Amino acid sequence: MRAILELFGKSPFRPLAEHAERVRDAVVLIRPLFEAFVDGDWARTEEVYERISKLEHKADLIKNDIRDHLPRSLFLPVDRGDVLLFLRQQDRIADAAEDLGVLLTMRPTATPPELREDVLALVDAVLRCADTWFETVHELPDLQESGFAGPIVERVMDRIRAISDLEWEADKLQASLSREIFRHEAELGAVSVIFWANILRVVGVVANKAESTADHLRLMLAKR
Amino acid sequence: MTIGTAVLVVALLVGLYMAWTIGANDVANAMGTSVGSGALTLTAAIVLAGILEFAGAVLLGSSVTRTISKGIVETSRFEPTGALGADGPLILAIGMLSALLAAAVWLHVATHYRLPVSTTHSIVGAVAGVGIASFGFGGVDWGTMGQIAMSWLVSPFLGGLLAFLSFLGIRRFILHSTDPVAATRRTSPYIVGVVVAVIVLSFIYKVLQSRMEAPPLVLSLAAASAAGVVAAVFTTALVRNTAPHPGASSYDYVERIFALLQIATACFVAFAHGANDVANAVGPLSAVVTLAQDGFTTVAAEVAVPFWVLVLGGGGIVVGLATYGYRVIATIGSAITEVTPTRGFSAEFGAATTVLIASSLGLPISTTHTLVGGVIGVGVAQGIGALNLRVVRNIVGSWIATVPVAAAIAMLLLWLGRAVLL
Numbered sequence: 001m002r003a004i005l006e007l008f009g010k011s012p013f014r015p016l017a018e019h020a021e022r023v024r025d026a027v028v029l030i031r032p033l034f035e036a037f038v039d040g041d042w043a044r045t046e047e048v049y050e051r052i053s054k055l056e057h058k059a060d061l062i063k064n065d066i067r068d069h070l071p072r073s074l075f076l077p078v079d080r081g082d083v084l085l086f087l088r089q090q091d092r093i094a095d096a097a098e099d100l101g102v103l104l105t106m107r108p109t110a111t112p113p114e115l116r117e118d119v120l121a122l123v124d125a126v127l128r129c130a131d132t133w134f135e136t137v138h139e140l141p142d143l144q145e146s147g148f149a150g151p152i153v154e155r156v157m158d159r160i161r162a163i164s165d166l167e168w169e170a171d172k173l174q175a176s177l178s179r180e181i182f183r184h185e186a187e188l189g190a191v192s193v194i195f196w197a198n199i200l201r202v203v204g205v206v207a208n209k210a211e212s213t214a215d216h217l218r219l220m221l222a223k224r
Numbered sequence: 225m226t227i228g229t230a231v232l233v234v235a236l237l238v239g240l241y242m243a244w245t246i247g248a249n250d251v252a253n254a255m256g257t258s259v260g261s262g263a264l265t266l267t268a269a270i271v272l273a274g275i276l277e278f279a280g281a282v283l284l285g286s287s288v289t290r291t292i293s294k295g296i297v298e299t300s301r302f303e304p305t306g307a308l309g310a311d312g313p314l315i316l317a318i319g320m321l322s323a324l325l326a327a328a329v330w331l332h333v334a335t336h337y338r339l340p341v342s343t344t345h346s347i348v349g350a351v352a353g354v355g356i357a358s359f360g361f362g363g364v365d366w367g368t369m370g371q372i373a374m375s376w377l378v379s380p381f382l383g384g385l386l387a388f389l390s391f392l393g394i395r396r397f398i399l400h401s402t403d404p405v406a407a408t409r410r411t412s413p414y415i416v417g418v419v420v421a422v423i424v425l426s427f428i429y430k431v432l433q434s435r436m437e438a439p440p441l442v443l444s445l446a447a448a449s450a451a452g453v454v455a456a457v458f459t460t461a462l463v464r465n466t467a468p469h470p471g472a473s474s475y476d477y478v479e480r481i482f483a484l485l486q487i488a489t490a491c492f493v494a495f496a497h498g499a500n501d502v503a504n505a506v507g508p509l510s511a512v513v514t515l516a517q518d519g520f521t522t523v524a525a526e527v528a529v530p531f532w533v534l535v536l537g538g539g540g541i542v543v544g545l546a547t548y549g550y551r552v553i554a555t556i557g558s559a560i561t562e563v564t565p566t567r568g569f570s571a572e573f574g575a576a577t578t579v580l581i582a583s584s585l586g587l588p589i590s591t592t593h594t595l596v597g598g599v600i601g602v603g604v605a606q607g608i609g610a611l612n613l614r615v616v617r618n619i620v621g622s623w624i625a626t627v628p629v630a631a632a633i634a635m636l637l638l639w640l641g642r643a644v645l646l
Contacts, residue, residue: 003338003619004256007599011562011609073614077606145475145564147606150400 010069012076012083013144015062019087020137022059023094026052027130027206030097034123037104038111049101056098063091077148082220089213090137093130096205103199109192112184115177122173122200126207129166132159133210136217143221153221160214167211174204227645228314232516235321236536239509242324243540245331246343246501247277248548253340253575253591254494257568257599263483264490272487273494274542280498281538282531296348296368297355299511302523307359311646313520315638318645319358320508320515322637323350327504330630335548339622342590346630347504348372353631357638376623379578379589380597387574387601394482394566395607404474408481409463413456415485421452422577423492482565489572496579497591498541506537562609570607571598593623 029052036044066087070080111119136159139152146152181188181196188196254276255269264272302308302316327346334341348369355363401407425448468477510529518524575594582589596619603611 003340003615004253004595004599005260005563006338006615007596007612007619008260008562008608009610009612009615013609071614073612073617075603075611075613077609142473142475144609146399147395149606150395151402 009074011144012066012070012087013140015066015069016083016087016090017137017140019059019062019066020090020134022055022062023090023097024130024134026055026059026094026097027127027134029055030100030203030206031120031123031127033101033104034120037109038116038119040108040110042105042108046105049105052097052101056094059091059094063087077144078220079223082216082223086213086216086220089209089216093133093206093209093213096202096209099202100199100206103195103202107195109195110188112181112187115180115184118173118177118180122170122177122203125166125170125173126203129163129170129207130210132163132166133214136160136163136214148221156221157218160218163211163214167207170207171204174200228317228516228520231314231317231321231645232512235317235324235509235512238321238324238328239505239512239533240536240540242328242331242347242505242509243502243537244544244547245328245335246505247541247544247546249331249335249341250343250497250501250592251277251494251545251548253595254490254497256595257563257571258483258486258490260563261479261483261486261565261568263486263565263568269490270545272491273545276491276494277498277545278538278542280495280500281502281541282534283499296351296365297358297363298365299523301359301363304521313515313518313523314646315358315642316523317512317515317520318641319354319634319638320351320511322641323347323354323634324505324508325637326350326353326630326634329633330626334622334626337622339619340592340596341622341626342592343501343504344590345372345376345623345626347508349627349630350634351508352627353634354638356631357635375582375589376593379582379594380600382581383571383575383578383594383597384601384604385574386577387571387598388605390573391567391570391602391605391607394570395605398478399475399566405468405477408478412463412481412485413459416459416488417452417456419485419489419573419576420455421448422573423489424448424451426492426496426576426579479565482569486565486569486572489569489576493572493576493591496576498538501591502534502537502541505540506533509533509537567602567607570602570605571595574598574601 029048033045033048033052036042036048067084070083072080074080076083136156139156139159142152143156178197178200181193181200185193251270251273255264255273258264259266259269299316300306302312302319304310304312306312308315324347327343327350330346330350331341331343352364352369357363397411398404398407425444428444428447463481466477466481468474506529507527510527510533513530513533514524514527572595575591575598578594578598579589579591596616599608600611600616602608
């Protein structure tokens, strides 16, 4: 009996959705992280960063578990390389969140009050993009159930296109905000301004990685 | 106690042992995918399998005259007038005993290493070994052996192809439809109708055929179609009363309905398996019983299978699957794997249909081989999340080893038996 059951190897698709959940847990904390930072509450920023760090580690554990169970003798309905690349990109979303935490706790840096709303708007735009991605990943088990074909593929492709648009929106916001920050050079000082530019860049990375992961899902579906 | 009586008693014990190993090794054929998909708990599967295998064995297991050794070895050569002289019939009895023991030992070892080997091919290999040991390579009908080798290739391939096609059908008409719930309600009567028709046809050819003359094709098809239509109508009424759980995905409903279909197919396979495979133990055992009744003086061309021998065989199978199944419960933990009812059903249906087609063509078929082929067929249709090819490799290796290993063990045992007893 066991031999027949052992023919069915451990499929990576549900674990991939679980990994996405852990990444989402970390990414969702970016909002409170920034709220603490722009309020100048360094203690709270530190505390949120600790939580992000722990969650990112949990995601890493699932990532390793998936990689451990993906030997070459496993026959998958999609290309093994595509699955691994997808996983790597998705994990980098959590990495970006952790990087943000590290940055924001590195140096107490003031936020120009006029820019406070814009900063949070950028964070929201990035989180909208990431959120759309996390909604899409929930479809992975159903995609596998329908054999990576059928009407569900079109629905998922629509979402992937939406993520691309949202990433572009976030990019535009990030570009304009970065330019804006340099106009405050005299007020903040050179170091803070460069530091801010870096922070904004890493915020953008979160959206970039979400779009990148969505692109890999598109590849997995396109090859069918 | 004469040597002959000793041989009879030992044969009965070994026959029981063989039936036990058949139960232990083969219960997976019927119940494996249903347990894996969660359609049945392991306990429920074992209880169901026990009841159905016993019923199949006792009610329909080769209770009519059967030619011993399935045409592999010409048993008339063991007549006292043959090359082996007056000891011929006793040697045949020892040979059948050796074949039983050899096949049972190989099955036990294979089950221990979790390799699903074919009980049919184990006993075939063992009997061939007896033929070679008694009369050299001319003692075996190589034409029959060639046919059997062909079935090695045909049964898993055909099972795979049919499973592939049936999963593609399920995917196209149900999983890819815009309303899978409605699609399931619409198509399940057809599916049930076809399954029941296949079951009835298979019943007629594989099982009833050993009891009496096979009915004419037209009559069989008509009976099968009628049964199919009745089942389809019944199903339409049944699914009208089912509904998806609120908030659950529509695929959840599809899988729930297919879980029921899977259980139905599994029950049939268990019944047919009991009826068919009990012969692997009971055939050689009946030969020994008949030889004993004739006082080992003559070799009957055909052998009647006494009812009590059938009960012994059926009982052995049940004890095998209950005791070994119990062991498996302890070690397997949660038996839920990645196989879902739609996939399990496709594999099982492919296997069951292949058994029907091959039986009607007279090809000696193995349910084990066919089911593994069916699972791979669904995997190739991209239905399975991950198929473990390493396990496939091990399984195929054990299949190729079965005939030579069983033959070798049988030859050794026969040589030992003759040396010790004669």
